[in-house]
Amino acid sequence: MKFFPKKLDFFELFDNASKNLIKSAEQLRELFSKFDNIETRVKEIHALEHEGDLLTHEAIRMLNQTFLTPIDREDIHALACRLDDILDLIWASADRFLLFKIDRKVEGAEELAQSLVDNANTIHRAVTELKNKKYSFVHDLCIEINRLENEADRIFRKAIGNLFENIKDPILIIKWKEILEHLENATDRCEDVANILEGIVLKNA
Numbered sequence: 001m002k003f004f005p006k007k008l009d010f011f012e013l014f015d016n017a018s019k020n021l022i023k024s025a026e027q028l029r030e031l032f033s034k035f036d037n038i039e040t041r042v043k044e045i046h047a048l049e050h051e052g053d054l055l056t057h058e059a060i061r062m063l064n065q066t067f068l069t070p071i072d073r074e075d076i077h078a079l080a081c082r083l084d085d086i087l088d089l090i091w092a093s094a095d096r097f098l099l100f101k102i103d104r105k106v107e108g109a110e111e112l113a114q115s116l117v118d119n120a121n122t123i124h125r126a127v128t129e130l131k132n133k134k135y136s137f138v139h140d141l142c143i144e145i146n147r148l149e150n151e152a153d154r155i156f157r158k159a160i161g162n163l164f165e166n167i168k169d170p171i172l173i174i175k176w177k178e179i180l181e182h183l184e185n186a187t188d189r190c191e192d193v194a195n196i197l198e199g200i201v202l203k204n205a
Helices: 010-034 038-065 073-099 109-131 135-166 170-204
Strands: none
Touching: 010 038, 010 073, 010 109, 038 073, 073 109, 073 170, 109 135, 109 170, 135 170
C-alpha cells in the first residue's frame, strides 16, 4: 500500500487517479510516436494501470467505511470506475502493441493517443475545480471533453478508412484495427467521465 502514505479524502484519490491517467496517456503517446524502448514503455504503462487499480479499490473501500461523503456515493463509485476503465483501455492498447509485434506506424494512432493526453489533462483540471466547487468551470471543461471525443471519433473513422485503403497485409490490418478500437473506446470512456461530472454539477450547483 505504498501509494497511500497517509489517509486520503475522495478528492485526493481522484486527483491521484487523474494524474496517474495523464502519465499513462503520455507513455502511450510516446510508445506510438517513437517506436523505441517498447518493452520498457509497456511495462511502465502496466505499472501505472496497477496503481490505478489500487486507487479504485481504495475509493471503494473508503465508500464502504464512510457514512457522509462530499458528493453522492453512486457518483463517487461511477467516477472511480470510469477512470479505471480509461486506464484499462490504455493498457490494452499498449499490451496489444507489444503482443502483435507492431513495427510500423499507421495514420491516426498517435493522434488518438494525443487526444487521450488532452482528455486526461482536462479531466484532471475538472476534478480539481470540482474539489474547489467551481462548478461553472467544471461544466466548461466537460464541454471540452465532449469536443475532444467528437474530434477523436473523426480521427478514428479516417484512420480506419486509411488502414483498409493503404495497407495490403490483412493480418496487419486486423492488428491495428483492434488497437485503434481500444483507443477510440478509451476516448468514449472520457466522455462518460464528463457526463458523470456534469451530473454532479447539476446536483450541487
